Amino acid sequence: MMPFLAPLYLLGLLAVAVPLVVHLRRSRRTRRIVFSTTRFFDEQFMRSARRARLQDLLLMFMRMAVLALFALALAQPFVRFGALGVLSGLYRGGDVRHVVFVIDDSASMRVISEHGTLLDRAKRGAVTVLDELLAERGDQVTVVLAGRRDGGPKSLFDPMTSDIASVRDAIERVEPTDLGTDLGGAIDTALRLLGAGTGREAQAGALRQPDSGDTSTREVFVFSDLRQEVLPPPVPETVAVFFVSTTVEPDVLASNISIDALQYDAPRPMAGVPFTFRALVTNHAPRDQYVALNLVVADQVMDHRKVQLPSGRAKVVRFVNRFSGPGWVTGRVELDPSSGSTPGGEPGSAVANDSMPADNQRYFALHVQGRSRVLAVNGAPSDVNALDELFFFETALRAGVADHLPGAGAGDVAGVDLQVIAPADIAPALLDGYPIVLLANVPKLSEEALVALEQYVDGGGSLILTLGDRVEASVYAGWSGGHRLHGGLLPARIDRIVRGADPADQPLTLTWVNDSHPMTVGFHRGALGSLSSVRLSGYGVVVPLDVRDQRTGRVLASSANGQPVLIEKIYGRGRVLLFVSTIDRDWTNLPVQPVFVPWMHRMVSYLSQPATARGGFIRTGAHVAFSVSSTATQQWHVRNPDGRVAYPRPAMNTDISPTSGDLSHVTPAAGVASKRMVLTQTDHAGVYDVRSAASGTNAGSHLCFAANLPHAESSPRLLTGASVRDAVGPGAVWIDAPEQVVEHVASARQGYGLWNVLLVLALMVALVEPWLANWLSNKRRTRDRVPAPRHRGRTEEHQINTRGAA
Numbered sequence: 001m002m003p004f005l006a007p008l009y010l011l012g013l014l015a016v017a018v019p020l021v022v023h024l025r026r027s028r029r030t031r032r033i034v035f036s037t038t039r040f041f042d043e044q045f046m047r048s049a050r051r052a053r054l055q056d057l058l059l060m061f062m063r064m065a066v067l068a069l070f071a072l073a074l075a076q077p078f079v080r081f082g083a084l085g086v087l088s089g090l091y092r093g094g095d096v097r098h099v100v101f102v103i104d105d106s107a108s109m110r111v112i113s114e115h116g117t118l119l120d121r122a123k124r125g126a127v128t129v130l131d132e133l134l135a136e137r138g139d140q141v142t143v144v145l146a147g148r149r150d151g152g153p154k155s156l157f158d159p160m161t162s163d164i165a166s167v168r169d170a171i172e173r174v175e176p177t178d179l180g181t182d183l184g185g186a187i188d189t190a191l192r193l194l195g196a197g198t199g200r201e202a203q204a205g206a207l208r209q210p211d212s213g214d215t216s217t218r219e220v221f222v223f224s225d226l227r228q229e230v231l232p233p234p235v236p237e238t239v240a241v242f243f244v245s246t247t248v249e250p251d252v253l254a255s256n257i258s259i260d261a262l263q264y265d266a267p268r269p270m271a272g273v274p275f276t277f278r279a280l281v282t283n284h285a286p287r288d289q290y291v292a293l294n295l296v297v298a299d300q301v302m303d304h305r306k307v308q309l310p311s312g313r314a315k316v317v318r319f320v321n322r323f324s325g326p327g328w329v330t331g332r333v334e335l336d337p338s339s340g341s342t343p344g345g346e347p348g349s350a351v352a353n354d355s356m357p358a359d360n361q362r363y364f365a366l367h368v369q370g371r372s373r374v375l376a377v378n379g380a381p382s383d384v385n386a387l388d389e390l391f392f393f394e395t396a397l398r399a400g401v402a403d404h405l406p407g408a409g410a411g412d413v414a415g416v417d418l419q420v421i422a423p424a425d426i427a428p429a430l431l432d433g434y435p436i437v438l439l440a441n442v443p444k445l446s447e448e449a450l451v452a453l454e455q456y457v458d459g460g461g462s463l464i465l466t467l468g469d470r471v472e473a474s475v476y477a478g479w480s481g482g483h484r485l486h487g488g489l490l491p492a493r494i495d496r497i498v499r500g501a502d503p504a505d506q507p508l509t510l511t512w513v514n515d516s517h518p519m520t521v522g523f524h525r526g527a528l529g530s531l532s533s534v535r536l537s538g539y540g541v542v543v544p545l546d547v548r549d550q551r552t553g554r555v556l557a558s559s560a561n562g563q564p565v566l567i568e569k570i571y572g573r574g575r576v577l578l579f580v581s582t583i584d585r586d587w588t589n590l591p592v593q594p595v596f597v598p599w600m601h602r603m604v605s606y607l608s609q610p611a612t613a614r615g616g617f618i619r620t621g622a623h624v625a626f627s628v629s630s631t632a633t634q635q636w637h638v639r640n641p642d643g644r645v646a647y648p649r650p651a652m653n654t655d656i657s658p659t660s661g662d663l664s665h666v667t668p669a670a671g672v673a674s675k676r677m678v679l680t681q682t683d684h685a686g687v688y689d690v691r692s693a694a695s696g697t698n699a700g701s702h703l704c705f706a707a708n709l710p711h712a713e714s715s716p717r718l719l720t721g722a723s724v725r726d727a728v729g730p731g732a733v734w735i736d737a738p739e740q741v742v743e744h745v746a747s748a749r750q751g752y753g754l755w756n757v758l759l760v761l762a763l764m765v766a767l768v769e770p771w772l773a774n775w776l777s778n779k780r781r782t783r784d785r786v787p788a789p790r791h792r793g794r795t796e797e798h799q800i801n802t803r804g805a806a
Contacts, residue, residue, distance in 0.1 A: 004075045012071030019063035023056065055776050062769040069762035073755045096138045096216040098160065100190035101126045102153075104146040104224035105174055106181040107358045107620075107685075107713040109246070111225070118246045119176050122223035125244055125738025126171050129221055129745065135162045142193055143170055146186035146224060147179030148710070150623040151680055153186040160193055178358055178620045178685040180710035183224060183232045187241070194218045194239060219745075223738065226719040227712065235728050242744065243724050244735045256284045257291060257309065258359035258714035262333055262617070268518070268605045269368045271326050277319040279333045279362060283309035284716050295319040297331040304336070326370025328704045330687040334361035358685070359714045363641075363706035364617070365687050372608045373417040375434035377426065379442035379470055389440045389468065392591035393583050394418055396600040416604060423449065431456040436607050440583050441468025444475050454485045458572030462607035463489065465576065466583040467540045473497050491553030491569035491578045492542040500537035500587060508536040508559040519606040520556050520566075529595025531557060536565070538587030540580040553578070575607065610703060618707045624679040626690065626703055638679060641686020641707075682707045 004010065103126060109119040126143075133139040140160040144153050156170045218239045222232075225247045235241050258281070265276035283289045288311055295303035303319040323329055335354075354360060374397065380389040397416040421430070423442050426449040431437060437456065445453070457463050473494045480488030498505045513520045513531050523531045542564055553569030553576070567578045581588045590596055618624055639645050682688065690703050721734035735744045 004077050006074065006076045009071060009074035009076075012074060013068060015067045015071065016064045018067065019060050023060045059769065059773050059776070062765055062772070066762050066766045066769065069758050069765065073758035073762060076755045077758075096140075097133060097219060098194055098216055099129070099133060099139065099141045099219045099221065100160075100193055101129070101141070101143045101171070102146050102183070102186045102190055102220060102222040102224070103143060103171070103174055104181060104183070104186075104222075104246075105177050105179065106147050106227075107176070107178045107709045108181065108225050108227050108356065110176045110358050111355050113355075117176065118225050119174065121246045121738050122244070123171050123174060125223055125246070125741050126221065127168060128738075128742050130164060130168055130171070132742070132745070133164055135164050138162065139164075141167050143167060143174075144186050144189050144193070145174065146181060146183050146222075147177050147621060147683065148182035148185070148619075149179065149621040149683075153182055153189045155189055155193065158193065177683040178707075178709040179683055180619065180621065180713055181224065181227055183222065183226075187220065187222065187232050187235065190220045191235070191239065194220070221741070226724070227715060227717070232724065232728055235732065237729065240733065241728060242733045242735055242741065243721070243728075244738050244741050245718075246738055247718055255353055256356045256359070256714060256716065257289060257335060257354055258282050258284065258356070258711070259293075259333060259335065259362045260314065260359075260711035260714060262362040262364060262708075268609065269323055269329070269366050270605070271323050271368050271370045274320050274322055277321070277333060277364070279317045279319070280314055281307065281309060281317055281335075282314040282714065283311060284714065285311060287311050292336040293317055293319075294334050294336050295321060295331070296334060297321060297323075297329060299331075302331075323366075323368040326368050328365065329368050330363070330365045330689075330704055330706070332361045332363045356714065358709060359711075361685075362708055363685060363687055365704040365706040367609050367704075369605055369608050371417060372436070372604050373434045374419070374436045374438060374604060375431065376418060376420045376438040376440060377423055377442055378420050379423060379440055380468055381420075381422075389582075389584055390420060390438075391584060392596070393438070393440070393600065394420075396591075396597045397604065399597055399601075426452060428452045428455065431461065434461070436462045436464065436604060438464040438466070438583075440466050441470050443470040443472065445479075450479065450489075454489060457489065457574035457576060458485060460573040460610060462574055463571075463576045464603075464607070465490070465578045467494075467497065467538075467580060468582045468584075468586060469499060469538075471497060471540070473540065486571055489571065489576050491567040491576055492564065494540045494580075495543050496541050498539050498541060508539055508561070508563055508565065510534040510536070510557055510565055511560045512558045514554075514556045517556050517568075519568075519603055523595060523599055523602075529593065529598060531595055531599065533593055533595070534565075534588060534590045536581045536588045538581060539563070539565070542567070542578075542580060573610070577603070577607065618682065618705050620682055620685055620707045620709050622682055622707070624682060624688070624705055624707075626677055626679075636677065636690065636692050639689040639691070641684050641688065685709050 103119075103122050105119065109117065109122065111118050113121075115121050130141065133141060140162050141164065142155060142157040142160040144155050146153055157167065161167065220235075220239060220241045221244060222241065223244045223246055226243065226245055232243075259279055260282050261280040263278045263280075265278065266273075269275045277295060279293065281291070281293065289309045290306070291309060292304060292306045294301045302321050305317050305319065307315055307317055309315055317333075319333065337360075376390050376393070378388070378390050382388040385391050397418055419434070423439075423445055426445070431452060437453070453463060473496050476490060476494050480490045480493055500507070510531055510533075513523060515521050520531070523529060536559070553567045555564045555567055557566040558564050563580075565580055567580075569576045569578075581590075583591070585591050637645055677690075679688065679690065685708050687704055687706050690705075724734060725732045733744060735741050
């Protein structure tokens with residue numbers, strides 16, 4: 001049924017009967033004429049009489065329509081169609097309103113237009129809706145930020161509040177970030193706060209229905225530029241969702257040049273060895289651009305490149321740099337702000353007119369490796385070199401790196417300092433001078449040596465364990481258990497030793513290698529050699545790993561029957577690597593394979609890095625976990641990209657969630673194998689420097705990592721109203737601009753008024769009816785003059801008036 005704002009005026013429809021009454025009365029006022037015969041009424045004259053009756057009925061209906069249209073217009077009808085038709089049952093005048101503002105604070109909202117940034121437009125639109133809410137009526141409101149965070153979208157008021165002034169202040173304080181966009185998660189959070197279920201529940205058909213006595217309305221306002229990344233989830237029909245587009249003209253979005261990715265040609269940088277960066281630069285503009293890029297290391301420009309970027313295309317730009325010494329190195333690849341032009345344009349115009357400066361740089365943080373030092377504990381020494389347990393290992397490490405590491409030139413030899421000791425010589429003071437310790441076929445260790453190794457690895461050292469004929473599974477079993485630090489050094493419990501003497505023991509062939517791990521990437525049928533050619537006649541059989549048990553490690557290589565061959569475990573701030581066979585030729589052919597020398601260098605290079613060194617990149621908003629020592633007292637502080645420093649207090653709780661107000665928030669994560677810290681506040685792109693003022697020999701140790709904004713934020717592709725309605729459902733309302741949001745909300749609450757249309761129709765019918773009546777009357781007089789039959793040269797004219805003529 002169509003609703004009316006003034007239904008009393010519907011009584012005016014009674015006036016429709018007036019033309020009907022007049023018509024009936026006039027049809028009875030006829031003049032009777034007596035004819036002696038009807039032979040003069042031919043068939044044409046009878047058709048004219050019937051046509052006159054139909055024309056009279058048409059004029060009557062037009063007069064009735066004029067009166068009906070005027071009556072309906074005075075009653076002020078309105079309708080809701082499309083999305084508003086679904087929402088028609090949600091809005092009732094005077095009902096309490098529960099409103100959630102979803103504000104996109106992602107990097108793309110930094111785009112500058114003539115109205116300011118897109119985020120400024122979104123905040124102004126939210127405030128206009130907020131001004132219509134009344135705390136006295138019981139309206140409740142909250143704000144959800146739609147930036148992509150690992151902890152989920154941030155809700156500024158949970159639960160919802162009636163303090164309108166506080167919400168307005170919170171909206172004004174929202175600042176742009178370098179995050180990606182998470183509209184789906186933000187809408188789900190909004191639905192949860194409204195108590196209306198989630199988008200996933202709507203998709204599954206398990207929706208929460210409001211109480212029968214609940215007359216409040218639930219509304220979600222999404223203010224975003226609606227980048228085409230992920231479609232929003234379906235929304236229950238009990239909630240009104242308004243998608244408010246803050247985007248600007250397409251030519252403004254297209255005037256953007258972005259650095260979308262940064263890659264390395266080598267997995268680990270080494271001091272003195274050329275290291276290559278590859279930057280992916282994209283021109284989103286409709287015309288070619290000329291730009292210059294800089295490689296900045298420690299705030300100094302180390303390399304400079306000029307390129308021409310075709311319209312709508314991307315190009316890879318290479319930079320080469322030599323790092324002078326070991327340690328952490330940070331920097332960025334950036335568009336030179338003083339360069340760039342368009343064909344025929346002014347120099348620097350391409351970068352100066354960039355609509356999104358936030359994607360004009362890409363940051364990196366690398367730990368440069370210097371000369372490696374390895375302490376090898378030889379469990380089976382021999383006077384014959386070829387029979388010594390460490391002969392092949394030592395030979396491989398003393399080989400130059402120029403022939404085995406990509407990017408290394410002639411004379412670029414990092415080398416390795418190798419010191420060999422006996423198991424009895426293990427001491428804490430000796431261990432602290434080496435980043436890597438190797439236990440090769442060591443039969444047993446004293447309790448003091450075992451504790452020293454546990455503290456060494458927990459403090460950040462790396463330990464390699466290889467087996468052999470002197471190893472007993474029962475002895476190594478005592479190295480693990482609940483009584484040991486972090487559950488013991490072994491990444492997995494060794495069940496038994498297969499020595500190859502029994503014909504029933506089947507040899508193993510290495511068939512699977514983890515190609516995503518820095519230590520093994522490229523060694524599975526790669527150019528550096530293949531680990532798949534390795535065979536083991538003797539090996540340790542380990543108990544199958546439980547991935548849910550943090551005291552066990554992760555498998556990096558395995559055999560055809562699934563037996564783990566290479567296992568890594570994070571242990572405190574360090575790592576333990578277990579190879580289940582020998583490092584010489586006694587049980588395996590690995591030392592005589594072409595892959596052995598480059599893989600030994602890769603392994604030493606990887607383990608020489610701190611366990612917290614991150615060669616890859618972190619997207620903004622990600623939680624960054626790193627291990628800490630359990631045996632040292634540490635105080636942590638974090639230096640953010642803007643230079644501010646925070647001193648969080650670590651807490652041993654397992655709830656990791658972002659907190660507002662902190663510059664950086666660090667909380668420990670749960671873990672048995674190691675204590676881990678989690679940095680949750682990474683909203684801005686740049687380099688984060690985490691330092692620990694720890695006691696003991698590890699004082700001053702720290703880590704760095706680079707957070708970069710997701711490349712999808714640079715894309716000019718946007719969602720459309722049709723795609724949003726298809727994904728969300730018919731309850732979605734699309735609004736083209738924040739300035740129109742109040743008008744659309746009023747339409748949703750009151751509908752579209754039809755009275756103006758009805759008045760126009762009534763006026764048109766009222767004007768047409770007199771003209772039509774006059775035209776029909778003139779036409780009828782002309783047609784009704786008919787000539788009489790001619791008799792004997794004489795002509796008579798007869799004029800007969802039809803019955804009931806108008």
